[in-house]
Amino acid sequence: MASSPRINLSDKIREALEAEIVSGKLDAGSRIDEQELMDRFAVSRTPAREAILQLMSAGLVTTVPRQGAVVATLSLPEYIAMLEILMELEGLAARLAARRMPAAQRKQLQEAHGACQRAAAKDDPEAYGQANRLFHEIIYDGSLNEVLARQLRSMRLRMRHPQRALFDRPNRIRNSLAEHQTILEAIVAGDEDAADRAMTGHISSGGNVYADAIASMPVGRALAAPKKPEAQAASPAGSRRATEKT
Template identity: 40%
Template sequence: MATETTVEKLANDLAEAILAGVFPPGSKLDENQLAQRYEVSRTPVREALRQLATTGLIEFRPRRSAIVSTVTPAQLEELFIAMGEIEATCARLAAISMAPTERRRLQMVHERMGQAELQNDPSAFAEDNHLLHAMIYSGAHNAVLKDMAISLRRRLSPFRRAQFHLEGRPPRSFREHDAVVSAITRGDAAAAHAAMLHHVMLIEQSYEDLCATQTLRLPVNETN
């Protein structure tokens, strides 16, 4: 048994399961069932649920089962906008306060991402994409904003995953990153902010496009 406590592990596992779609939005989280499933008692289950409730992943209504938070399209858009703003803020601060080493490493990862795209290696591309954004959060040198960004990114991960499958996204993503990275490395705060805002806005847009094509396809699939 590691240094990790049962509740900690439960909270992580549950969050992962929810984000992976094991417990779909709106579904009830029965404490007894969860206790059986994870082979623990209800006490740690409840503590984990409370923790997840404060992060917004689930809703804890008194005297009723906790349910996985349902996000309406309107709420989803607010989440995307908030994430865009936070990321843009981090990019702006990064442009101001990144150390020379950090700027060089950022540039390096960005270029490696370009290689991954040319070699058509989506897994390496996705990994470096994540790393690049994480480096920008860190580069802001502000743990509070960094945590916010990570939390939002995590919460939006189910909606961002599909994005990579969309036609033409990786090369476009690379070009958008280029504007961000270039602005940060040359210390242009305003440009970094604007470029990142633009980038995340386009991600949201591509998600919406994906939704649109899917709602058109769904009825077709039903007839099969």
């Protein structure tokens, strides 16, 4: 049975807002107004409200007294807690991908790594960020575990703000590319343990850079879209794997 037009409209609105949240066009704390959505997308109140509810369910939007729906902001403790979980889930995805990824997806993963190499050669943080997302997305899909892939995508969306500054950090593109090479080799070889270790080390290394980006934010703007970082701080604490690679 085909989806109703109303549901399609709400999905269209949700996808548009989600893209704007991820890109930073809608920053943390930005208000999401139903009437503005109705005018912008030429829809009734119901699909606009449904789109907002879907974003709330994904953790991207929350409600604030006297303001209504706003783009959600993570606290620093929440972010570190999610980073600890992300490392474990990313490692599991790489482990399952090494065991299960079909040959066609392994080829796609190699191609995505090639895109990372080309972006790194140009020292282009934006292009590298896009290629990096594709590299990880292929691993999620290659795990052949839809629940795990969905959870990882949801967490990545919620942790989006510090990630925007990740590849502006000195040497991060070069280091990330080398880590990707190790992950790729382990997955292609079908080595589950090596894939898990390489991925958790990769996320841990990135987590240290996230901490630096967070530490460099102006007071009161933590975990909103950061400016290019200039200062460095200690890596996040509290997780065994978070401190394995520094």
